[in-house]
Amino acid sequence: MKRPMTITEKIIAAHAGAEYVAPGDIVKVPVDTALANDITAPLAIRVFRETGREMVFDPDRIVLVADHFVPNKDIASAQQVKTVREFAAKLGIRHYYEPGRGGVEHVILPEKGLVTPGELIIGADSHTCTYGALGAFSTGVGSTDLGVVMATGRTWLKVPATIKVNYTGRPGAWIGGKDLILYTIGILGVEGANYRALEFGGPALKHLSMDNRFTICNMAVEAGAKNGIMEADEITLAYLKDRSSKSPMVFRSDPEALYERILNIDAASLEPQVALPHSPDRVKAVSQVGRVNLDQVFIGSCTNGRLGDLEIAASLLTGRKASTRLIVLPGSSEVYLDAIKKGIIETFVKAGAVVGPPSCGPCLGGHLGILADGEKALSTTNRNFLGRMGHPGSEVYLAGPAVAAASAVLGRIAGPEEI
Amino acid sequence: MILEGTAWKFGDNVDTDLIIPARFLNVSDAEELGHHCFEDLRPGFEGLVKSGDIIVAGKNFGCGSSREHAPLAIKAAGINLVIAASFARIFYRNSFNIGLPLLECPEGSFDQGERLKANLKTGEITDVSKEKSFQAKPLPDFMNAILDAGGLVALVKAKGIL
């Protein structure tokens, strides 16, 4: 008898050429798209060479993005980007992006229509799970796995069990994807979904734009998950319409599919959420955080660097001044241009922000806003590990763009209702 | 294979930023990465660790980024084996792929500086100092195959697997 399956199991089964797969099965699958960045690609290229292959499996299915230490922050970074650029040119990889053409990898792949529902994406970056928002199976690996994928077009996967998260109710005015996912990680813990798929669903999703949905799937890995995923709906298909010529394969979980655990979260009752140092699961409602004076606010990254995020922040900053250092890095050139057209960049600059190039920047403590000993920052990024944004004696609080803007204005962690 | 070494103890949720901070990721040379292993968490680690030593840790070791630089740095620093209550999944794949064995042993309790002996095939870990034994989860066949071949690339080359 055919076993009911989750969306994750269905996509893996379809790729494995199997009628069905079950959690724990180890399968070998073809990969639709393989991704690496300026940190992970140089190692993956070395591994690719070690395999002895002359050609990559398909130059049009490999995406290489220079986004972490760009514009090149030092000579060593410049050498790494050069390695990637030359490799792309030599092997005919068209999808090579550096600043001015691209932006942060997980912002630009969906934007450029490189991911469609039902696909299987492997990326040498842990936040590859972002694309689950489009109904694709996508997961992060390291450079050796990716180097082998570049050579063979295939990888092995252990089929994950699935945890279902149902969001109900209509989220409040200032509640976005970041608040939902932080709250969820607070319940699950940083290891709560290790080796599992996190499937997000429920009636609240229809109130969430693609930008908010990317934010949710982006942080699935912060609960340890292998992938985050959502079923594609009208909002997904409308997003893809002008971006991708590929035809989507829309998979849905069977009603009787087996879940390891089901969480029900009422989005209507949520306050804006904040994760306290030094772990993304130390989550509190903003009103419960207490007084925390800030030195810096950062708005950007693959989590909250999209147009919708900048719009929310700008709506709170209009006619106001930041009383902290405020750094804004739009997630991509497209986001940057749209933000210019809408007057959002002007709002940021007038509020006293420094608006920099699309780059990971300070998210991983690379450059463009590193913290000194004892400094506290509020950031719209996804990780606040010890030393993540600079000195090990600094502290990072995570929140969405509304809390970030309100906090920048008041110089302390604050909710949008306070200004 | 039997591995024997001195234990370096770490806690829960040791993330890859702690293993190798991002500011050192502008190079991918393993030896260079090894010099900065645990630099913020355990300053001086690299000078103290001896070849063949073993890391023992709590839950979710290696969580966070996909950087393979993390297991590379650990291996280059001289560590031969990591034993933890559990591992984050990308770190788990990466370690075997580059030939750094891991043993998952939720029951194990080890102290800093103890002498440990581990049998990779059976998963038996002996605390030589305390004369106590623990059973780690046996390695999945696929991980054994990768280790026996000497890493994923060697396996793919030898067997054309995948």
Ligand code: SF4
């Ligand atoms: S923005 Fe941050 S989390 Fe996203 S890819 Fe860049 S470094 Fe990683």
